[in-house]
Amino acid sequence: MPLGCTFPLRPGLDLELREAGKGGSPVLVLHGGPGPSSVAVLIDHLAPDHRVLAPTHPGWDGTVRPDDLDSVPALAACYLDLLGHLGLNDVTVIGTSFGGWVATRTVLDDRESRISRLVLMDAIGPVIPGRQITVPTGPPAPAPRGGPPAEPMAAMRAYAGPAMADAGMLPRLSTVTCPVLVLWGADDTVVTPEFGRAYAAGFPHARFELVPGAGHLPLREKPERVFALLDSFLAHRTQSTGH
Numbered sequence: 001m002p003l004g005c006t007f008p009l010r011p012g013l014d015l016e017l018r019e020a021g022k023g024g025s026p027v028l029v030l031h032g033g034p035g036p037s038s039v040a041v042l043i044d045h046l047a048p049d050h051r052v053l054a055p056t057h058p059g060w061d062g063t064v065r066p067d068d069l070d071s072v073p074a075l076a077a078c079y080l081d082l083l084g085h086l087g088l089n090d091v092t093v094i095g096t097s098f099g100g101w102v103a104t105r106t107v108l109d110d111r112e113s114r115i116s117r118l119v120l121m122d123a124i125g126p127v128i129p130g131r132q133i134t135v136p137t138g139p140p141a142p143a144p145r146g147g148p149p150a151e152p153m154a155a156m157r158a159y160a161g162p163a164m165a166d167a168g169m170l171p172r173l174s175t176v177t178c179p180v181l182v183l184w185g186a187d188d189t190v191v192t193p194e195f196g197r198a199y200a201a202g203f204p205h206a207r208f209e210l211v212p213g214a215g216h217l218p219l220r221e222k223p224e225r226v227f228a229l230l231d232s233f234l235a236h237r238t239q240s241t242g243h
Contacts, residue, residue: 009081016056016063017082020047025116026088028079028106029054032097033156034217035061037215039096042219045227053086055079057102059155072166074126076105083114097190097218098156101125101166109173117143117182119230122188122208122216123199124160131195133164152211173202180206181233183226185214193223207233 007015018036020043027050031039036056046052057075059065069075079102083091091114095103100123107118125131180203184196193210200208209229214221 003142003216007082007085008232009085013058013069013078015058015082016061016066018043018052018054018056020044020052020054021050024050024090025090026033026051027052027092027094028083028103029096030093030099030103030106031032031057031060031080032095032099032133033095033152035152038217039219041223042226045223045230050092053082053088057099057152057155057159059158060152062151065155072101072105072159072162073109074144075102076109078095080112080215082110085113088101089114090116092119094119094121094230095123097216098124098160104169104173104176105166105179107176108169109215116178118176118178118235119233120180120199121183121218122165122185122191122196123164124191126173126199127163127167128170128195128198129167129190130162131198132160132189133195143193166177167173173199174204176203176205178205179229179233181229182206182208183208183218183229184208184210185211185216185218187214187220188216204243 004018007017008017025045029039030102043052043054056063093115095102104125108114182200183191197208200206211218211222211225218226
């Protein structure tokens with residue numbers, strides 16, 4: 001079971017952090033709108049072979065979001081600070097949906113080259129010409145305990161802004177030198193597979209994989225297929241780096 005703690009990241013910001021696993025290369029898991037519970041199965045899967053860090057975005061699950069933490073770049077900076085405080089390198093960052101946007105921004109702003117791999121699952125973030133994000137009018141279904149309450153959705157709007165996208169992100173993806181795995185639910189109507197293919201094409205070293213029978217939450221809908229693709233990606237990383 002992951003252990004929860006409160007990490008004093010800076011004055012006025014205590015980060016709720018779950019950690020699991022003892023050894024192996026570190027993995028930073030960034031959840032999407034449904035909250036930390038939506039990535040619990042991923043943490044459990046990775047823990048036997050990795051040191052897994054899974055923060056709760058400030059504003060979710062009753063946590064406090066400081067007023068100055070009001071953008072995706074600001075949130076990404078927090079997670080880079082976390083990696084720095086913990087002295088972690090050779091980090092794989094995995095982000096789902098909104099967490100994928102934060103993950104991509106974290107890699108883009110990684111001046112210390114701490115991050116060695118990026119995994120995106122049905123991620124939002126860039127503006128893709130001709131491809132719009134379709135935001136559900138209600139909570140995702142099925143969702144634990146009836147779906148995400150209003151507070152985290154308000155926090156996501158504060159981070160993401162009214163456009164729910166970063167118009168300057170797509171051209172910057174060409175600067176990402178690490179390998180990227182982009183996983184996408186074949187039936188996703190929030191961000192379509194065409195959006196995902198265009199997202200992946202922006203990276204120099206990305207692999208795009210569809211998950212048949214899954215929508216916007218493949219971790220919940222087709223976990224076995226997601227884990228198979230993820231394990232293959234991480235195994236190749238282990239062989240190529242000698243870790």
